[in-house]
Amino acid sequence: MKYxxxxxxxxxxxxxxxxKLAGPVHHxxxxxxxxxxxxxxxxLQYVFQTTQTVFTIxxxxxxxxxxxxxSTLAPGKKVLNISNGKFAERWAQVCKAYGIEVEELKKEYGxxxxxDEIAAKLKSSHYxxxxxxxxxxxxxxxxxxxxxxxxxxxxxxTLLIVDGITSIGAFPFKMDEWGVDVAITGSQKALMLPPxxxxxxxxxxxxxxxxxxxxxxxxxxxLAKYKKSIAxxxxxxxxxxxxxxxxxxxxxxxxxxxxxxxxxxxxxxxxAFRSGMQALGLKLFSHTPADSVSAxxxxxxxxxxxxxxxxxxxxxxxxxxxxxxxxxNIFRVNHMGYSDAYDTLAVVAAIEHxxxxxxxxxxxxxxxxxxxxxLAKSF
Amino acid sequence: MKYxxxxxxxxxxxxxxxxKLAGPVHHxxxxxxxxxxxxxxxxLQYVFQTTQTVFTIxxxxxxxxxxxxxSTLAPGKKVLNISNGKFAERWAQVCKAYGIEVEELKKEYGxxxxxDEIAAKLKSSHYxxxxxxxxxxxxxxxxxxxxxxxxxxxxxxTLLIVDGITSIGAFPFKMDEWGVDVAITGSQKALMLPPxxxxxxxxxxxxxxxxxxxxxxxxxxxLAKYKKSIAxxxxxxxxxxxxxxxxxxxxxxxxxxxxxxxxxxxxxxxxAFRSGMQALGLKLFSHTPADSVSAxxxxxxxxxxxxxxxxxxxxxxxxxxxxxxxxxNIFRVNHMGYSDAYDTLAVVAAIEHxxxxxxxxxxxxxxxxxxxxxLAKSF
Numbered sequence: 121m122k123y124x125x126x127x128x129x130x131x132x133x134x135x136x137x138x139x140k141l142a143g144p145v146h147h148x149x150x151x152x153x154x155x156x157x158x159x160x161x162x163x164l165q166y167v168f169q170t171t172q173t174v175f176t177i178x179x180x181x182x183x184x185x186x187x188x189x190x191s192t193l194a195p196g197k198k199v200l201n202i203s204n205g206k207f208a209e210r211w212a213q214v215c216k217a218y219g220i221e222v223e224e225l226k227k228e229y230g231x232x233x234x235x236d237e238i239a240a241k242l243k244s245s246h247y248x249x250x251x252x253x254x255x256x257x258x259x260x261x262x263x264x265x266x267x268x269x270x271x272x273x274x275x276x277x278t279l280l281i282v283d284g285i286t287s288i289g290a291f292p293f294k295m296d297e298w299g300v301d302v303a304i305t306g307s308q309k310a311l312m313l314p315p316x317x318x319x320x321x322x323x324x325x326x327x328x329x330x331x332x333x334x335x336x337x338x339x340x341x342x343l344a345k346y347k348k349s350i351a352x353x354x355x356x357x358x359x360x361x362x363x364x365x366x367x368x369x370x371x372x373x374x375x376x377x378x379x380x381x382x383x384x385x386x387x388x389x390x391x392a393f394r395s396g397m398q399a400l401g402l403k404l405f406s407h408t409p410a411d412s413v414s415a416x417x418x419x420x421x422x423x424x425x426x427x428x429x430x431x432x433x434x435x436x437x438x439x440x441x442x443x444x445x446x447x448x449n450i451f452r453v454n455h456m457g458y459s460d461a462y463d464t465l466a467v468v469a470a471i472e473h474x475x476x477x478x479x480x481x482x483x484x485x486x487x488x489x490x491x492x493x494x495l496a497k498s499f
Numbered sequence: 500m501k502y503x504x505x506x507x508x509x510x511x512x513x514x515x516x517x518x519k520l521a522g523p524v525h526h527x528x529x530x531x532x533x534x535x536x537x538x539x540x541x542x543l544q545y546v547f548q549t550t551q552t553v554f555t556i557x558x559x560x561x562x563x564x565x566x567x568x569x570s571t572l573a574p575g576k577k578v579l580n581i582s583n584g585k586f587a588e589r590w591a592q593v594c595k596a597y598g599i600e601v602e603e604l605k606k607e608y609g610x611x612x613x614x615d616e617i618a619a620k621l622k623s624s625h626y627x628x629x630x631x632x633x634x635x636x637x638x639x640x641x642x643x644x645x646x647x648x649x650x651x652x653x654x655x656x657t658l659l660i661v662d663g664i665t666s667i668g669a670f671p672f673k674m675d676e677w678g679v680d681v682a683i684t685g686s687q688k689a690l691m692l693p694p695x696x697x698x699x700x701x702x703x704x705x706x707x708x709x710x711x712x713x714x715x716x717x718x719x720x721x722l723a724k725y726k727k728s729i730a731x732x733x734x735x736x737x738x739x740x741x742x743x744x745x746x747x748x749x750x751x752x753x754x755x756x757x758x759x760x761x762x763x764x765x766x767x768x769x770x771a772f773r774s775g776m777q778a779l780g781l782k783l784f785s786h787t788p789a790d791s792v793s794a795x796x797x798x799x800x801x802x803x804x805x806x807x808x809x810x811x812x813x814x815x816x817x818x819x820x821x822x823x824x825x826x827x828n829i830f831r832v833n834h835m836g837y838s839d840a841y842d843t844l845a846v847v848a849a850i851e852h853x854x855x856x857x858x859x860x861x862x863x864x865x866x867x868x869x870x871x872x873x874l875a876k877s878f
Contacts, residue, residue, distance in 0.1 A: 125525065129737070139521055144511070144512075144517075145512045146504065146509070147817055148694070183557070183719045217718045314741040315739050316557055316742060337716055339561070339565050339597075341720075342596070357559040357561045357562070358560065358694045359559070360695030363695060
């Protein structure tokens with residue numbers, strides 16, 4: 121049975137990218153690899169919508185986030201962390217591990233902060249940085265990042281550090297235009313690659329903070345080392361070079377479709393999926409849903425174990441469950457990356473079958489019909 | 500023309516391992532992935548020759564080394580670092596970045612420390628740890644690790660931290676028997692995988708040091724997090740799971756050959772290569788050569804650019820040059836991992852051709868004949 125991956129990371133990887141990974145392994149201290157890294161970096165700048173260098177770190181998105189946070193913020197600096205989900209909470213933990221003072225603005229799961237709230241907080245106190253997750257993967261929730269960027273810039277010298285792990289390359293993210301100072305993502309989401317690479321870009325303001333930070337204690341995640349190496353299109357440590365060669369294949373697919381085309385497709389599929397779920401009487405968990413991933417509340421009487429178990433075992437369809445306190449309450453479905461209209465249709469169809477088998481009767485075809493009507497708008 | 504990779508990392512990866520990387524990408528928070536990680540961890544224990552857990556970190560060997568060093572040693576602790584090459588010097592830098600006091604025992608490149616020297620140093624002063632590189636990749640030089648381990652244990656509570664990046668899985672390394680407290684390696688060497696994973700294992704003594712270390716400031720490289728997760732065969736952060744699935748393929752090949760078989764093959768090929776070079780009148784750089792990689796001094800009049808350029812452009816044979824002050828003086832050839840007798844023969848044959856073309860006349864066939872005579876001993 122065909123394997124269908126709908127988890128919000130890792131996501132499906134294009135066959136041409138996978139085939140690149142099956143090719144002979146090359147050495148990385150060569151002119152050829154430097155050219156690959158140069159091209160990949162330029163395309164990452166396009167995806168991030170920035171003129172700043174995007175650094176490729178061999179590690180997870182968390183490694184890239186830690187590099188971005190700890191390189192810019194010395195111990196004792198004060199951060200406003202928007203804590204509205206599992207990943208947002210992780211960045212508060214990173215700060216604490218390094219002695220950075222953290223004030224957590226806790227928001228109910230499924231909600232996010234508004235530009236006005238940020239403006240009010242920044243008026244009430246001085247923060248060296250605001251850290252937030254543009255698309256909180258654990259709750260499928262996004263925010264008005266353009267508005268928040270404006271509010272942060274209006275406040276003066278506060279840095280805006282953004283986890284864009286499930287937004288960058290999925291829906292509009294404009295690093296330079298919106299005033300993002302540290303932008304972070306990972307390989308296994310919208311960039312259509314297996315896990316193993318993290319990416320981070322810094323504004324000029326953020327680089328000034330790095331230079332002023334004399335108490336940073338890191339080696340592998342020291343961004344100054346990456347900056348020095350990239351001048352020669354190189355990396356300070358042995359990179360996962362086969363993943364970077366494959367990255368270039370996926371990034372060229374994004375370039376060919378155009379980033380605006382990718383955003384439009386992802387939004388159309390997310391909207392079609394949400395319509396399908398609503399037609400089946402299922403509710404979204406998020407109050408401000410992201411287009412990269414959807415979180416759906418289980419109807420009463422449907423257990424996560426049975427639902428995801430049947431999807432997996434009978435349909436080979438793999439969706440994600442809830443994390444932490446959301447475990448058992450929601451399931452999550454990816455729309456990022458190598459995912460098209462008919463993938464969206466298929467997952468809604470499989471959900472119809474499983475709900476019926478589990479005794480939560482739905483009208484077969486009602487969900488997929490809603491998907492079809494929504495998709496028709498973009499065809 | 501067939502691509503032949505002889506750099507001492509990345510090394511060639513078996514076709515079956517590469518094909519695994521071309522398969523569909525799976526989610527990592529599943530029973531299937533936990534089973535994969537469990538099996539891979541058990542086989543890594545076999546390769547490390549330890550009953551301790553071997554942790555898999557998504558990152559380079561440097562990331563694994565930093566995790567091992569900084570988790571066990573608090574700022575202010577005192578380390579004796581054996582500095583005899585580029586990688587050995589890096590570990591001194593890691594210590595300094597974290598405020599660990601470092602005394603460097605500098606050894607001439609191509610030489611290594613002896614058990615007696617270590618014993619004498621440990622008698623003269625107290626060190627919290629000795630850090631050394633079992634096989635210094637930049638100079639192809641190894642040491643008597645069994646003897647050194649005995650000397651360190653005899654000294655009392657000093658920890659022995661060993662970079663085994665180009666020894667573990669290539670030639671004898673017995674973590675438990677030899678008293679190694681922190682053992683480190685990377686994926687792209689003897690383990691027959693692309694770059695992207697680092698591995699680290701700690702003795703009970705080292706874990707006690709981790710527990711006593713209250714001033715560690717890390718998040719992604721905090722080994723305590725990895726220890727907590729592995730109890731459930733899991734990882735604290737999104738792992739490069741496709742690399743781990745592929746790792747299992749390569750590790751099973753090692754298991755099938757047996758680790759003793761791998762050591763024997765690698766040693767036989769290294770010896771055959773060295774015989775070939777000596778028959779051509781070329782000299783080894785190292786006084787105590789490792790079996791995983793060989794460093795050969797360029798004869799007078801042969802430039803690195805021409806030699807490696809011709810090997811690459813006319814023969815598609817890729818060897819490594821020297822690093823730092825050794826650039827232009829040596830070239831380096833891998834014997835680790837997916838490399839057999841006829842690969843060894845081929846690189847010696849290509850070297851004969853290139854030396855002749857560049858005007859350093861050698862008798863064609865003399866090097867390969869020496870290889871043949873040496874190989875005959877193990878067939």
